[in-house]
Structures are given as structure tokens and as C-alpha cells.
């Protein structure tokens with residue numbers, strides 16, 4: 001296989017990717033990533049000695065980064081641009097034309113588009129698009145994992161797929177780091193990727209928990225932002241409170257949510273609900289919030 005390589009889940013591969021594509025000697029010193037977001041893109045950039053460039057995700061833009069705001073100098077210094085849809089934490093999805101534009105920019109300016117698609121199979125109405133749907137995948141690297149789709153986080157199993165030149169670079173780099181996945185995990189992974197019935201059950205379960213919270217939000221006038229896919233909901237903090245103060249208030253009642261601001265400056269004014277406890281626990285949380293909100 002020239003277009004795919006297995007990884008130990010996706011986190012280690014995401015973290016070390018900047019070490020493979022950043023080229024300080026030739027001026028490719030910048031790693032861009034969206035915020036609020038998963039913190040590993042930035043950490044990987046900083047450990048590789050790169051310049052870390054956060055791109056804010058705003059609701060007005062459908063939680064897509066404003067590519068027109070990036071200047072020519074930044075494009076020329078860009079080694080990799082991270083995107084992740086369905087997005088953690090905004091739960092927004094991206095249309096195929098967004099990936100088409102990114103791919104065209106990547107070819108024009110010589111950078112890599114790294115698409116972290118950890119949540120691509122946790123959807124509710126229609127399956128989200130993937131960067132792998134592009135006809136021309138030059139400069140594209142897609143990261144996926146069994147952690148969310150199959151709830152197999154502890155197996156540490158994922159893959160990178162895309163441009164053969166990037167996969168070849170990973171094949172050269174990864175033996176040095178010692179990140180070849182165990183054969184018995186690979187055998188289990190083949191079974192997990194080959195079975196869709198358990199994924200459908202997982203989607204249905206998240207769908208039921210999601211419905212509980214969406215009904216609560218409708219009753220309480222909590223505005224739902226983004227929230228098209230993933231195991232999260234991205235909700236607006238009630239007027240007059242900061243994300244942090246609101247999360248602290250809920251914590252006093254035993255409800256743990258992520259303040260949007262903890263995931264990046266553009267997350268202020270929102271909070272993230274993770275639909276990971278059991279259905280019974282989610283129902284209990286909704287009952288508590290019924291009184292608290």
C-alpha cells in the first residue's frame with residue numbers, strides 16, 4: 001500500500017507530523033491550525049520548533065477558517081495547515097468545496113493539508129465529507145482512528161492516508177520513533193474497520209443522548225451552535241456569563257462541561273457537552289440541568 005500507513009491511534013501521528021513536514025532550513029517554518037480545537041496540533045508544532053499559527057473558527061463563517069485573511073508571506077512559510085471536520089469542539093462539518101479550495105492552495109503554495117477526521121463517522125443526518133473524496137490528493141494527509149467510530153480508544157489504532165509522497169515520508173520517519181502498531185492489534189483493527197453494524201449502534205446511542213440534550217436546550221432557550229456531528233454539542237453560554245464562570249456554576253451541581261475558552265480564545269461564549277457518559281447518566285444530568293438552567 002502506497003497511500004496508507006497504520007498508526008498507534010491518531011494522537012501520536014498528529015503530534016509528530018510537524019517533525020516530518022516542517023523544513024526550517026528552507027523557510028517552511030509555520031504550522032497553522034484552527035482554534036478552538038484539539039491542542040495537539042499546536043504542541044506538535046512547538047516541539048518541532050515551528051511557528052504556531054492559530055486560525056479562529058467563527059460561527060458567522062460556519063466555523064470554517066477564513067482563508068482570505070491569510071497573507072502571502074504566511075502562505076509561503078506554511079508547512080502544514082491542520083483542519084478537522086466534523087470539528088471538535090464546534091461539531092461543524094465542511095463541504096467538499098472547502099477541501100477543494102484548500103487542496104488548490106496547497107498545490108499553489110507548496111504546503112500540506114492535514115485533515116484530522118477522527119469524528120467522521122459520528123454523524124446524525126447525513127455522512128460528512130472527507131478530504132479523501134478529492135480526485136487529486138496531492139499534498140493531502142488524512143488522519144483517522146478507531147477511537148471514536150468503534151470506541152476502541154485503548155487499542156491505539158488509526159491510520160494516515162493520502163499523497164503517496166507523504167506516506168513514503170512517514171514510512172521513512174516512523175521506524176526511528178518506534179511506532180509500528182502491534183500485529184494482534186492490527187488483526188483486531190481489520191475486523192473493526194470491516195464491520196459497520198457496531199458503528200450504526202454507536203451512532204444511534206449518541207443520537208439518543210444528543211436528543212435528550214437538544215430537547216433540554218429547546219425548553220431552556222439554550223442556543224445550539226454548529227453541532228451537526230461528533231459526540232459533542234457546542235452550545236452558547238447564557239447571556240451575561242463567561243464560559244468559565246458558567247462551567248464552574250454547573251460543576252457545583254456535579255455537571256462537568258468544557259468551557260469553550262479552554263479550547264481556544266474564539267471558544268469564549270460557548271461550552272462543550274461531551275455525550276460520553278451512559279444514557280442513564282445523561283438523563284440524570286438533564287434532570288439536574290432542568291433545575292439549574
Ligand SMILES: Cc1ncc(COP(=O)(O)O)c(C=O)c1O
Pocket residue numbers: 008009010011012038084088116118144145146147153157158
Ligand atoms: C480532534 C481529535 N483528533 C484526534 C484525537 C485522537 O484520538 P486517538 O489518538 O485516540 O486516535 C482526538 C481525541 O480526543 C480528537 O478529539
